[in-house]
Amino acid sequence: MRSEIVVLLSALLPLCLSHGWDPLSWVFRRQGQGQYLSSLQADAAGGACPDECDCPPSYPVAMYCDGRGLTAMPAIPSRIKYLYLQNNAITAVPDSALDNATSLAWLLLHHNQLTSDAIGQKVFLKLEGLQRLYLQHNNLTSIPPNLPRSLQDLRINHNQIKKVTPADLEGMDNLTILELHGNALSEVGTSLKALKSLTFLDISGNKLTKVPDALPEHLHQLYLESNSIDSLPEGFLSGLAQLQYIRMAHNLLSDKGIPPNTFNVTGLVELDLSFNKLERIPSVGTTLKHLYLQANQIKEFTLGSFCRTVDVSNFSKLQTLRLDGNEIGRDDIPSESALCLRQASSIEI
Numbered sequence: 001m002r003s004e005i006v007v008l009l010s011a012l013l014p015l016c017l018s019h020g021w022d023p024l025s026w027v028f029r030r031q032g033q034g035q036y037l038s039s040l041q042a043d044a045a046g047g048a049c050p051d052e053c054d055c056p057p058s059y060p061v062a063m064y065c066d067g068r069g070l071t072a073m074p075a076i077p078s079r080i081k082y083l084y085l086q087n088n089a090i091t092a093v094p095d096s097a098l099d100n101a102t103s104l105a106w107l108l109l110h111h112n113q114l115t116s117d118a119i120g121q122k123v124f125l126k127l128e129g130l131q132r133l134y135l136q137h138n139n140l141t142s143i144p145p146n147l148p149r150s151l152q153d154l155r156i157n158h159n160q161i162k163k164v165t166p167a168d169l170e171g172m173d174n175l176t177i178l179e180l181h182g183n184a185l186s187e188v189g190t191s192l193k194a195l196k197s198l199t200f201l202d203i204s205g206n207k208l209t210k211v212p213d214a215l216p217e218h219l220h221q222l223y224l225e226s227n228s229i230d231s232l233p234e235g236f237l238s239g240l241a242q243l244q245y246i247r248m249a250h251n252l253l254s255d256k257g258i259p260p261n262t263f264n265v266t267g268l269v270e271l272d273l274s275f276n277k278l279e280r281i282p283s284v285g286t287t288l289k290h291l292y293l294q295a296n297q298i299k300e301f302t303l304g305s306f307c308r309t310v311d312v313s314n315f316s317k318l319q320t321l322r323l324d325g326n327e328i329g330r331d332d333i334p335s336e337s338a339l340c341l342r343q344a345s346s347i348e349i
Helices: 002-018 025-046
Strands: 062-064 082-084 106-108 132-134 153-155 177-179 200-202 221-223 245-247 270-272 290-292 320-322 346-348
Touching: none
Parallel strands: 062 082, 082 106, 106 132, 132 153, 153 177, 177 200, 200 221, 221 245, 245 270, 270 290, 290 320, 320 346
Antiparallel strands: none
């Protein structure tokens, strides 16, 4: 019987090959179908990648859905840690949208059409490991509730947020970056005080009339430009020993609004007070390296603002000084400035 089967297959093989099909393909097809079904089951367990997104096999924990014209949240496989949804037209994130995505570390939703009412109250509750949340350039009027306490980087700039309350940022002990610029904030009260790890704060381009109360003590960079701040509180920089960069350009600061020696502190590297209403150069610390005072109303070059005494060992570390757009010229620079400002590579006047 066996020899007859061999003869039959030998007779069929040339015919099959001449017609382009394999007489044993049914064996391999059944085996392949089994593997295919197994892969479908695996996808069902972890969630298949939506057709409108890309999930690269070389980077299986990332899902790229950016710039796809989406108007709604896609289904998200449970394995995904990095989700890119920016540059779409997504209008809502319902409570159930992230139920399967509890492993998310990054959620990028900037440049969409989200409103505060369309973000579920509980949508972030299960994201206990979320580190980055980007919501800039949407239509939000408030900070979403119940944000994960694991957040390190929150970008919610260029929205329509008018108020920040202590409850909005409660328990955010790991937050190091907070971008709130380009909103409609008139004050933030003491809501920033509890952010004990915050090093970068940008609240420029709002409607602030005063510096926020109780700033986080570990700040390195503070950006307050393009507001309506006309004065600084007494002891503005006390308790901010790590602050290195302050930008307050395009405000309403005048000489009387800045208490004496406010900026005469050590540690400060860059100070931007351009486009204000100053008539005098404020006193600054000798460690300051970059000072921007252009487009004020300064009428006198006061060397004492940089050096209390001028000798071989006492001089300013200033490297950049901009005084252009004021009411002084190069003839107003005293000759002693060559000693005091000996490290300045650029003085624009």
